[in-house]
Amino acid sequence: MKFSAPNARGGPPEDSAHGALVTTIRHDWRLHNILVVIPALNEADSISSIVEEIIAAGPYDVVVVDDNSGDATAVLAMGAGAHVIRLPHHLGSWRATQTGIKYAKRLGYDVAVTLDADGQHKPADIVKLTSALSTNSGHLVIGACTERGSAARRVAWRMLRATSGIHYGDITSGFRALDRQAISLLSSSAAVIYDYQDVGVLLMCDKAGITVTEVPVEMLHRKNGKSRIFHSWPAVLTYMLTTLLLGVAKRNNTRKARNRGR
Amino acid sequence: MTAVITSIFGLSLAAVLIYLIRKDYLYIANGLQWLIVIAVLCFAGLAPLVFDRLAATLGISYPPILAVMVGFGLITIKCFMLDIANTKLRMRYIDLTQKVAILEADIIRLSAR
Numbered sequence: 001m002k003f004s005a006p007n008a009r010g011g012p013p014e015d016s017a018h019g020a021l022v023t024t025i026r027h028d029w030r031l032h033n034i035l036v037v038i039p040a041l042n043e044a045d046s047i048s049s050i051v052e053e054i055i056a057a058g059p060y061d062v063v064v065v066d067d068n069s070g071d072a073t074a075v076l077a078m079g080a081g082a083h084v085i086r087l088p089h090h091l092g093s094w095r096a097t098q099t100g101i102k103y104a105k106r107l108g109y110d111v112a113v114t115l116d117a118d119g120q121h122k123p124a125d126i127v128k129l130t131s132a133l134s135t136n137s138g139h140l141v142i143g144a145c146t147e148r149g150s151a152a153r154r155v156a157w158r159m160l161r162a163t164s165g166i167h168y169g170d171i172t173s174g175f176r177a178l179d180r181q182a183i184s185l186l187s188s189s190a191a192v193i194y195d196y197q198d199v200g201v202l203l204m205c206d207k208a209g210i211t212v213t214e215v216p217v218e219m220l221h222r223k224n225g226k227s228r229i230f231h232s233w234p235a236v237l238t239y240m241l242t243t244l245l246l247g248v249a250k251r252n253n254t255r256k257a258r259n260r261g262r
Numbered sequence: 263m264t265a266v267i268t269s270i271f272g273l274s275l276a277a278v279l280i281y282l283i284r285k286d287y288l289y290i291a292n293g294l295q296w297l298i299v300i301a302v303l304c305f306a307g308l309a310p311l312v313f314d315r316l317a318a319t320l321g322i323s324y325p326p327i328l329a330v331m332v333g334f335g336l337i338t339i340k341c342f343m344l345d346i347a348n349t350k351l352r353m354r355y356i357d358l359t360q361k362v363a364i365l366e367a368d369i370i371r372l373s374a375r
Contacts, residue, residue, distance in 0.1 A: 029371065065363075085367045089359055099360040106364065192353045192360075 029083060032059045034130060035109040037100030038082070039093050039174075040064050040117035044071040047117055051080035054115070057123040063103055064117070067096040073117075093174070094197040101178065102187040112178045114197075121175040125217040129177035132215045140182045140205055142168060143175030144214040156240060164199045164247025166206065169214055171198045182210050199243050203250045268307020275300045295343065299336050306333055 036054050040047055047064065054062050064077035068090040078084045085099055097114050104112035111130055115121045125143060132141045146154075146169045160171060174197060178186065185191070185208050186201065194200035205212055279296055282288035288296075306313060306329035313332075317325035 083367065083371070085363045087359060087363045088366075091356055091359060095356055095360065099363060102360055103364055103367075189353065189357050192356045193349070 030061060030107050030109065032061050033110040034060045034113060034126075035100070035104045035107070035111070036060045036062045036113045036115055036123075036126065037097060037104065038062065038064045038077075038115055038117045039067060039096035039100065040069065040073050040077065041067040041090070041093070041096070042069045042071050042073060043117040044069070044073050044076055046119050047073050048076045048080040050115075050117060050119055050123070051077055051082045054123040054126070055081050057126060060113070060126065061109075063100050065096040065100045065103075067091060067093070092195060094194055094201070095192065097174070097197060098186060098191060101183055104178075105183050105187040109183070110180060112183050114174055114176045114178075116174045120219050120221070122218060122220065125175070126177075128215050128217060129175070132213060133177055133179050134211065134213075136211070137179060138181040138208075138210045139179045140210050140212045141177040142170060142173050142212065142214045143177075143217040143219075144168075144170035144173055145217055145219040146170050148219050159240075160199055160243055160247055163244050163251070164203060165251045166199065166202050166247075168202060168212060171202060172196075173219075175217060175219075185210060194246075196239065196243060199247045200250065203247070207250075265308050265310070268304060272300055272304030272307065275303075295340060299333075299340055302336055303333050306330075 038047075038050065038054075043050075051062055051064065054060055062082040064074070064082045064084050066074040066077070066084055066086045068087050074084045074086050085103060087096060087099065091099075100114070101112050111133060113126050113129060115123070115126070121143065129141045129143050133139050146157075157169075157171060161167065176197075182205065185205065191201065191204060194204075202212060276297070279288070279293055279300065283290060283293045310326070310329070313329045314325040317323075317328040320328070322328050
């Protein structure tokens with residue numbers, strides 16, 4: 001039996017037909033070097049305008065990852081000019097985002113920008129994040145707005161920082177820019193285990209030596225709906241308990257990683 | 263009497279285990295783990311004197327509780343193993359779901375060319 005050689009990443013073998021398919025898709029779809037990833041769940045009211053604003057602010061390619069919405073989010077996003085990936089099951093905000101990051105890696109984008117579909121993030125600020133990416137590889141930039149949110153949210157942030165040992169200001173912001181190395185890390189199967197994009201993902205970046213920096217941005221009120229994570233008090237409690245536990249469990253790994261880097 | 267009841271309980275569990283493996287409801291490696299749990303539970307019931315002596319050595323004043331603790335400990339370990347296996351499967355399922363979604367998007371775009 002003849003086996004094809006493993007690919008450069010050490011992953012499973014890819015046959016020539018698969019390679020040709022990816023090349024064709026790259027040629028057809030990748031028009032620019034920056035891919036904007038928008039995870040969306042039932043965002044029919046806002047998705048069209050957000051995609052149009054991003055395209056106008058470009059040059060960016062846009063992919064909307066529809067987290068199995070029950071409304072017309074996917075159709076509207078496509079109509080507005082985005083490419084759409086429809087998840088066959090609801091996977092949650094981080095895993096929808098990660099699907100878009102995997103897509104960015106697959107098509108060889110230099111930069112991926114993640115942005116919420118609820119209109120909180122201003123497309124005009126994308127350039128602030130991408131221009132803050134350093135020329136050194138291994139960089140993630142967070143669009144931070146620590147002024148937003150209630151006193152309770154700030155207390156929660158403080159608790160999460162204290163338990164996990166991470167020192168970033170806005171750890172829950174979904175507005176981020178990733179370079180190739182960060183794309184490669186966060187599209188790996190190891191990042192699938194996290195439910196949220198904050199503490200676990202940032203600790204993973206720290207451990208892998210990815211530099212995380214913050215750029216202040218303005219954030220707007222949501223155009224529609226509630227937060228996908230903080231939609232009810234039980235959800236907030238679950239989020240806090242699981243994230244605090246994750247921070248405590250992973251904290252030492254980060255220290256070791258930092259010590260190794262010294 | 264305790265030994266008889268424990269024997270019946272253990273043999274019943276063993277019979278259920280064999281049935282589940284026979285009908286392909288239970289993977290053979292998991293069946294082996296459960297067989298170890300059942301064997302230890304049966305031993306605890308059938309050989310109480312061993313636990314009496316061991317409890318005396320360890321300074322436990324109520325020897326039957328040692329057998330209960332051993333059985334409970336084994337079942338707890340088994341539950342941890344189940345959750346570890348469940349986590350692995352969940353990660354693989356999510357990874358595959360993401361890949362299927364990306365490939366489906368590719369197919370839609372290619373068919374529209």
